[in-house]
Amino acid sequence: MEERVTIRELARRSGVSVGTVSRALNGYADVRPETRERIMRLASELDYTPAAAARSLVTQRSHVIGVFMETGEGHPDLQHPFFHEVLGGLKQRVGREGFDLLLFASERPGGGYGPHSYLKRARHHSVDGCALIGLDPDDSEVRRLVRGEIPCVAIDMQLEGPNTEVVMSDNEAGAAEAVRHLHGLGHRRIATITGMIDSRPGVDRLRGYRNAIQELGLAYRDEYVRYGDFYAESAREATEKLLALPEPPTAIFAAADLMAIGAVRAAAEAGLSVPADLSVVGFDDIQLAPHVNPPLTTLRQDKLGLGAAAGDALVARIAGDPERPQLRTLPVELVVRGSTAAP
Amino acid sequence: MEERVTIRELARRSGVSVGTVSRALNGYADVRPETRERIMRLASELDYTPAAAARSLVTQRSHVIGVFMETGEGHPDLQHPFFHEVLGGLKQRVGREGFDLLLFASERPGGGYGPHSYLKRARHHSVDGCALIGLDPDDSEVRRLVRGEIPCVAIDMQLEGPNTEVVMSDNEAGAAEAVRHLHGLGHRRIATITGMIDSRPGVDRLRGYRNAIQELGLAYRDEYVRYGDFYAESAREATEKLLALPEPPTAIFAAADLMAIGAVRAAAEAGLSVPADLSVVGFDDIQLAPHVNPPLTTLRQDKLGLGAAAGDALVARIAGDPERPQLRTLPVELVVRGSTAAP
DNA sequence: TTGTAGGCGTTATCAT
């Protein structure tokens, strides 16, 4: 059983006090060059590793960012590819700044007392900040968290708190652009399948759709908006119904790529082919979008960028910079591929 | 600025010593019921939250599992859907046992001294165990990590260490089953697109393919095995070449769903339709598999199960149970959908 | 049953 080599051990072996060792290691100016040199060498020889717990206990900084990430009912944890890519961006960004990510998994961390609570879990680990991904913004525990003293950033959810920021894509503009693209191709009967309508992206994309329809002088038809949940299956069913309409749409804007894929699938099952018989545009530009058949025309969210922006926000706030916008919106980009064509 | 309520505060307010408070909170037997009651109530009133750092400093247990997860060259972090699902399984499983996950992001945690090193990062945070996902098993730092004192579990990679276990799917059997399925359908010219051949799953699936070809009395043809990298694009190119062969295959076993999707795409581009002109079977059963067009016939890996098995292994080893197999193999299951048919 | 005190590994504040 190797004993952990501590700062005391270094002090003993190098014949100085622990205080000096600490200063040497942390690059303080007031330590004689040769002393520092000696200590540094010894540290690397012994492969000394500082204990984060001890350090954070005294500095009150853990250099850890907590991540709360779950997805809705019936869609077990961590399932939507979109979130993962965002997480990747976050990871990269905060990593560069010396932070690690704590993915909260347990509701009673450490087998500890009492039930869970977001705030409690975050405090328990003394995280310096929190990223909220795919949570329900109306959850009272989430609200308590963002009202607390810990800097938070919410991705794709509307949330307010003294120390929290929100980052999301410009969903409304993107949706409108989707419709305009379809219209430009010559489509006039354009339907939409929405995301979960109790989520900010869900309503924003629907709003964008409506605005564009109106702005283009198209008739708004109730039967052309179907409610989905961001996942494939819901869109498949919705598309079935859409296609069964007396006057079916010639194009569908699905508020997520997963749903666009579901729509394509439903079309195929109905004997229709995309884009020949039906155009479909998605939203997200998930990794698979270019690879499915046909390749998806979609609105690209800058997923890494969202994660990075979230990381930025946290790092800045943790550093004590309060001058930050409450909401940060990232542009989306239309990517035209094979799932859309003239009617 | 709210002051953190500590155990001392609880002691002061409840008129007992910190020792008693600690014992009460941790459910020791030797504390008078009414005393405990009083303390517990006070704790919950004040919303007391223990500090993980302080506790782990003294107990030498952090209740945190470190996760190292990256993917190969040119495929930025966290990209392969397979890994995410595994992570989900791991998260669930260890969460139930009171562990959280630390997703290592920084190479110089805490802005600390010296360069990174897996082992160092793990020690720095005093994680109780480590999960290794999508790493290069030949990396010398990875090897150092698994030779260390920290319990490790490697997913989908071959690795040996005194305190490490490996979990993976039965890739060989699965690949063989894919070939047999195709053969049963009547196919005789069956090609394969491999995964990265320097990875254990990559070679195992290739081996399974070879075994089955042989066992079925089919001729093994060199030109029928193409090397891919588990991602879509590589399979698309491979398929192009396969289809350009003087005697092209009538079926392809792609060693990953992403590659199967790439293959389907290439077929479409060549004017062929799946499964009418070409059968394709994948591996993984990613979330999208049932939703793409056509729905993928594939070998389902129990991704949540892999994550859970990994969690199990870690939790048990952390608890000090050494009686464990070094390698744990999970069965895969053939899922027949729409991408395969008789030739 | 409860209090006291030492220690976990660091950093930080004083002196010196």
Add this chain to the structure above:
DNA sequence: ATGATAACGCCTACAA
């Protein structure tokens, strides 16, 4: 430039 020494918040013998 360096050494003591006191925190940080908690657990756990050992005493009482």
